[in-house]
Amino acid sequence: MIGTILGDGGSYREVQPYVHMRPYSRGGQDVRQMVPISLRIGPSRVPGMGQYGRCLLWNARAQDKDLSIGHHVTTSGQLPLTATPPPRVSRRRKVLIVVTLVLLLPPAALFAVLMQRQHVYDTNLRRVQQVFPEEWDRPAKAIGTAQNWLVVGADKRPGESGFQRSDSLMIAHIPADRKRIFLIGIPRDSYVTIPGHGRDKINAAYAYGGPRLLIQTVEKLAKVRIDHFAALDFDGFVEMSKALGGVDVYVARQVHDPANKITWPQGNVHLEGERALLFVRQRYGLPGGDFDRIKRQQAFLRAVAQKVVSKGMLTNPFALDKFLQALTRSLSVDSGVDMKTLRSLAVELRDIRGDDLRSATYPVAGTDTVKGVSIVRLDAKEGAKLTDALRADTLERYFADRGGLNESSFVR
Known part of the structure; x- marks a missing residue:
């Protein structure tokens, strides 16, 4: 040897x-x-x-x-x-090792990807500091886990240079049971008291003092505490609709937009890109003016929600990522919101579908003019009943008893 x-x-x-x-x-x-x-x-x-x-x-x-x-x-x-033989690994142990790797590696890889994407989305979000008024000047916190978000649509993000007014304004109420989302649209021409500026259209509050003054104005009007703020610039409508491949909204009758020289035919209208933006911003030529525009915006959001939670979107990570990229790049939120907050809320609302978005408009007494300017006068008595239900988290019962929900399956 x-x-x-x-x-x-x-x-x-x-x-x-x-x-x-x-x-x-x-x-x-x-x-x-x-x-x-x-x-x-x-x-x-x-x-x-x-x-x-x-x-x-x-x-x-x-x-x-x-x-x-x-x-x-x-x-x-x-x-x-x-001379000793090498240690032998049993076949059963080999199989166990392989199976363990097969089971653990894909979830681990998926988790790593999700964490990386969450970081990207979180970086995209723009956080606005000090959006809430002084605590002593605010309504009391609601009992329970219901949330009220003030959602604003505008041409610019908060803090960007240039004169801006909120073009659309909604209170999004999320009940404690997380079975519905209520969107309460406030007409942009609502004639209200703006702290420190007297009586004016509510959208002027955004121009005078940004999110902080707008939240203070809404809380004074509704006597409801706003928990979170979110502003979507209108470029976001364009990019989100593109990411989704467009959404469909039913138009009850043909409508012409004289300002943008576009006619919306009766029937299903496909909204994507610039067409989506023109649709949600049209005001002139609508039978109900700004009231119909609120309904259009709510119908568009409902269609977006239906598309996002559809099987085709949820099972396509690339399409979902594209949508979330578009959303977070155009979204500004209060400093208390991050992707962890939004992810937790999304999990709580996982059973929500498009039909679970209930839309309404803040009660209106009528229209008027002040110094030659058109305004909307709100119904103080009926508005108080609505906001009582908002504070008590009983909007489902309020609308069941009194009606007032907007029909968002079709618009004019």
Whole structure:
């Protein structure tokens, strides 16, 4: 038997070679070929060796030496070696390892991707600091877990230069049971008291003092505490509709928009890109003016919700990512909102569908003019009943008893 030990010095007692035997036939004789093996050297004094060495054995004929367990082979007759078989991993254990990897790696990879995407969405969001009035000047916090969001649509994000007014304004009420979302549209021309500025159209509050003054004005009007603020610039309507591949809204009768020279035919209208923006912003040529525009915006949001929760969107991560990118890039929120907040809310609202969005308009007494300017006068008595239900989280019962929901399955 021939062997070679390689090392760099030390003391050793025992050698445990791992021998791999490959039987084959040559010239009518059975031959066991020895492939290179690694040795672990114990304390036995062998000059010139390291703590770990390697023994190379090859072309050992069967009759040369019996290499079964317990027999000894030597390298040049100096070092006793004990031939031991390599540790064997059972088939069952191998299968278990493979199955474990198969089960754990995809979820781990998915989790890593989700965390990375959440970071991207969170970075896209723009947070507006100090949007809420002083605590002493605000309505009390509601009991329970219901939430009220003030949602604003505008040409610019809060803080951007230039004169801006809120073009659309809604209170989104999320009940404690998370079974519905109520959108209460407030006409932009509503004639209200703006703290520090007297009586004016409510959308002027956004121009005078940004989100903070607008929230203060709405809280004074409705006597309802606003929990969160979200502003969507109108470029967001364009990008979101593109990401979704457009949405469909039913138009009850043909309507012409004289300002943008576009006619909306009766029937289903496909809204995508700039057409979506023109549709939600049209005011002139509508039978109900700004009231019909509120209904159009609510119908568009309902169609978006239906598309987002559809099976085709939820099972297409690329399309969903494109939509969330468009949404978060055009969204400004109060400093208390991040993607963790939105993700938790989305989980709570996971059973919501388009039909679960209930839309209404703040009660109106009529229209008027003040100093030659058209205004909307709100119905204080009926408005108080609505806001009482809003505070008590009983809007479902309020609308069941009194009606007043907008029909958002079709618009004019």
